[in-house]
Amino acid sequence: MNDVSISQRFRGRRALVTGAAGDLGAAIAKRLSSEGARVAVWDKNSNGLDIAFGSAGGDTFLKSVVDLRSERDVKQAAAGVLDAFGGVDIVVNNAGGALDRPYYLLDQTEEDWVQTIDLNLYTAVRVTKAFIGAMSGAGYGRVINLGSKAGRYSSYIDGPAYCAAKGAVHAFTLSLAMEFGPKGVTANAVLPGLIMTERVRKLWEFRRPLVEREAIKKAIPLQHHGDLEDISGAVAFLASDDAKFITGTLLDLNGGQSMAT
Template identity: 35%
Template sequence: MDMDLSGRTALVTGSSAGIGAAIAKRLASEGSRVVVHGRNADRAKAVADEIRASGGEARVVIGDLSTDGGAAAAVRAALDCWGGIDILVNNAGGPSNPSLNWDNAGPSDWVATFQLNVVSAVRMIGGCLPGMKERGWGRVIQIGSIAGISPAPFTIPDYSAAKAALHALTIHLAKSLAGSGVTANAVAPGLVISSVLEDYFRSLPGNAERAWEDIEKDAAESFSVKVGELTKPDHVASLVTYLASPLSAHVHGAVLRADGGILSSAA
């Protein structure tokens, strides 16, 4: 299916690895010019090189979005790449410290997590949105989490609250953009497999000699993933690509789950 993205320019924050890299590659494969962003120049360059090797267009911007200066510099560099940003994917973020809980997380930890996951997105929206509104077309997509819908017990309360705030930010932004030609939506992934997570599951007792397919099936069952396999970065990228395309014109102010059915509900 042609997603009608040729000639559009996308900025994907935190796209030097993982979900962000998958999103950048998928958008490029559909014809978008992609600005790859990260804090590690070598990793970001590797993603951009892979996109170019596959026939796509990509440039690299480096910057720490958790500070005003770093975000402003990243926005300026991204806008300079091709003269504007049509699609902003706010993917940069994550737990500031995965071991935090209510016993050891202090106010400064909460501030750091919100800077990383929420305020960074606000900064990027502030820098990219005016051009979208001026041109009468644009897409703002946040990468949230099912932790922001149904927080996990005991751990990372700061991260769950930050992702919930990001979802609410998206809905409020969508309402403010009525009639502008710019849509705002969020994708909430579930348990997304990574090399670190795969290594963890392989290290569990009894898994050393088992095939990954069997390990993954058991892991999916233990986490109530209804489709029988863990979510992959490409699954998230597919949904983001749809939201970035003109085909999603009537999806606005939505938080769409990509969790394999973990939070199956009618709402």
């Protein structure tokens, strides 16, 4: 993180980040906490949470092992967070991914579609439903969804089920913005291009030969892929009061690789 940007703008704020054991989720949770927020960090991977946040967790991070595929588990864990924090101000629906499913439509099964949509769309729906009542009641909230360049412009590495699922996350975000704006809750999504997390780097190298990878990178106006801070910084901005008039925005974070008017 850029030292100049360090502030305490989230002091007193309470956040939840899902999929927080993953590279992006951990970076987002740490960014929010570095600026003063208390952060609940959820993942199904208990060991991953310990690696990212230490086995004790400390006062700043409230760790819970939650499988977001279960509505019951989500509701139970949400009650625990609301009880411990007395409310939640910021929800980051980060858990997601393409589940290493085939790239081509004719190779994808019905099950690939069901599971990919469940992981990317329904998990965000379940988590949002579990917190939106409390945020609306308090008259303040920020929902930030992890969309993707894939859901708006298609993808070099992920197949149609993932692209469609992320497109649906984008539409869900706009719908939230419309419904909950009057209650003081904003909803936005960030749409990263390739960020070389461990998962993505493997896929990128598997799907595209070196020459192609180099050509694709060179064609990006900023000439490189994004890093974790590019995403965590944008999420922090959308969670901050500087973004209080921004809702229903799908924010491209791709170095200009794909642009739209």
